[in-house]
Amino acid sequence: MGLLGRYTFQLQPQDGDFMEQLFAYSLGDYILQAAGKNADDNGFGVRELNRENYTWVLIRMGTEILQMPTIYQQITIETWIESIRFASTTRNFTVRNEQNEPIGYATTNWAMIDVETRKPVDLAKLPSLTHYIGGNPIPVESTVKLPSVDGTPINRHKVQYSDIDFNRHVNSMKYLQWVLNEYSIDWFAEHAIKRFDINFLHEALYGEEVMLFRHAKEDKDQFQISRFVDEEPLCKVQIKWKKNE
Amino acid sequence: MGLLGRYTFQLQPQDGDFMEQLFAYSLGDYILQAAGKNADDNGFGVRELNRENYTWVLIRMGTEILQMPTIYQQITIETWIESIRFASTTRNFTVRNEQNEPIGYATTNWAMIDVETRKPVDLAKLPSLTHYIGGNPIPVESTVKLPSVDGTPINRHKVQYSDIDFNRHVNSMKYLQWVLNEYSIDWFAEHAIKRFDINFLHEALYGEEVMLFRHAKEDKDQFQISRFVDEEPLCKVQIKWKKNE
Incomplete structure (x- = not known):
């Protein structure tokens, strides 16, 4: 290959x-x-x-x-x-x-x-x-270290059967699904995702309860998913949106 | 064809x-x-x-x-x-x-x-x-009309972005996902689905709140998903399980 x-x-x-x-x-x-x-x-x-x-x-x-x-x-x-x-x-x-x-x-x-x-x-x-090693960069910004987001949780979620993959932890893309479910279909009708960034810190396991924090900035929204019981940050997500023309 | x-x-x-x-x-x-x-x-x-x-x-x-x-x-x-x-x-x-x-x-x-x-x-x-018309039956029981299930709801769910498909209603298989999320991964480790039946009565739409009812019978579990606001039944699901050998 x-x-x-x-x-x-x-x-x-x-x-x-x-x-x-x-x-x-x-x-x-x-x-x-x-x-x-x-x-x-x-x-x-x-x-x-x-x-x-x-x-x-x-x-x-x-x-x-x-x-x-x-x-x-x-x-x-x-x-x-x-x-x-x-x-x-x-x-x-x-x-x-x-x-x-x-x-x-x-x-x-x-x-x-x-x-x-x-x-x-x-x-x-x-x-x-x-x-x-291919060496070839791509014409976009590298991965970024996302900031902590706290305050009042905007939602809670208990990790379910459908969240867990063959690694026996929450599937990486489920965190993004939880975040996107915080937006309405009206929002999706008018906006498109320009870029999403995810930092994976710790894995969430079956039955654990997590909470979601959100911080809206001018051109992007930042999220943090933390374990409920000890407030351990598990995952950070940033979404940059563009308005549809 | x-x-x-x-x-x-x-x-x-x-x-x-x-x-x-x-x-x-x-x-x-x-x-x-x-x-x-x-x-x-x-x-x-x-x-x-x-x-x-x-x-x-x-x-x-x-x-x-x-x-x-x-x-x-x-x-x-x-x-x-x-x-x-x-x-x-x-x-x-x-x-x-x-x-x-x-x-x-x-x-x-x-x-x-x-x-x-x-x-x-x-x-x-x-x-x-x-x-x-092919006429050819399959060697299993036909579709069945499932009974109503009520009582105290075991769970509630608000219809989210990820539930909605291109028909702009809840994707048919999401009702089954909601039902299966009522079982633990320990249950899935020990049991397999022998048969599932679904009756689709009315569509659930974005933002609607639904409630889930469950009735356990000897060899099967029966569920009903109803709209919260008017208790309209939307979907009935029956699961027959077998124990893994």
Whole structure:
């Protein structure tokens, strides 16, 4: 396999919202699926790493959307590793429509952790990884460290069966779904997501209660999801909106 | 196109639960997607009907699961119209695994309604439909009329952005998701769904509050979802479970 993986997905009706546009969290699912496929293809996927008792953990994600695709379309996601540092890698993505035009970009940071100790692993321990550095940046801002958001919680949610994935924790994109559910369909009819950023701090588990905080700034909304019982921050999300023309 | 349509789907990681098994509501999504594709292929799909100001409405669904598929597998869904009566059609489905073995069956009843009046349309008005009657029953019980369930609501839910599909009402399979979220992951670890039945009575809309009622019987659980404001029943669901061996 080369440095760059290309994966095509057929968008399903259940991936789309009331305007037939892909839910932003479904787009995120496909992006993460492309990352998993590319790591598998290059021999450092989760199943391979589990034999060494290591696993990948997503730390940050930034996604810019030029044009949200609609259901029944196909999208192709290109992905490659831009760089490796001591404890994390940067993996980039270009999302293309059926005409092969770029309709979105994403950049992600991943750490490798020891499954037992949950501590980061020095990525130099996986020398084969360096063969796969593509170097190619994408034409959007890197991932960002999001600020804390507190105050009065705007909502609470108890983690349910449908939130939990095969990693036995809340699926990464469910946090984004919870945040987007704070907006009305009238808002979605008039606005589009320009960019969403997510920082993943700690995993939420089945049955846990979480609370949602929100801070509206001029051109963006910032959210924090914290565990209810000890107020531990689990996830931060920032959404930049643009008004539809 | 022939009487029987065959549609293959690649199951996605986000379709699977903590045991990597397809969520029952994701299986339902694929079954309904096969119905839509087959109606389109035969010239009586929703887009075609909309020109005549008609649309299909799902009234009842019964689904038996022999073996729940897991993520990353492919499934093939065969579908055909078994029969047509004055106001409704029966459409059947066989779900097959990668070895072409049957792993599930579904049967559904659909009415055609006038978009303006919301009243049923005499299906004799669509004579081409009779060319497509396959007649072939499936080896499971027909759809059933489910009883009313009331008492004290066990939960309430406000219809959110993520619940609404391109028909601008709650997606049919979300009712099943709400019901399954009433079970713990410990329950799912020890039980499998043998059969689920759904009766769709009225659509739930964005922002509406619904309440959930439950009645446990010996070998099955019965649920009703009603609109909070006027207690109008919207949907009834019955789940038959089997204990894992």
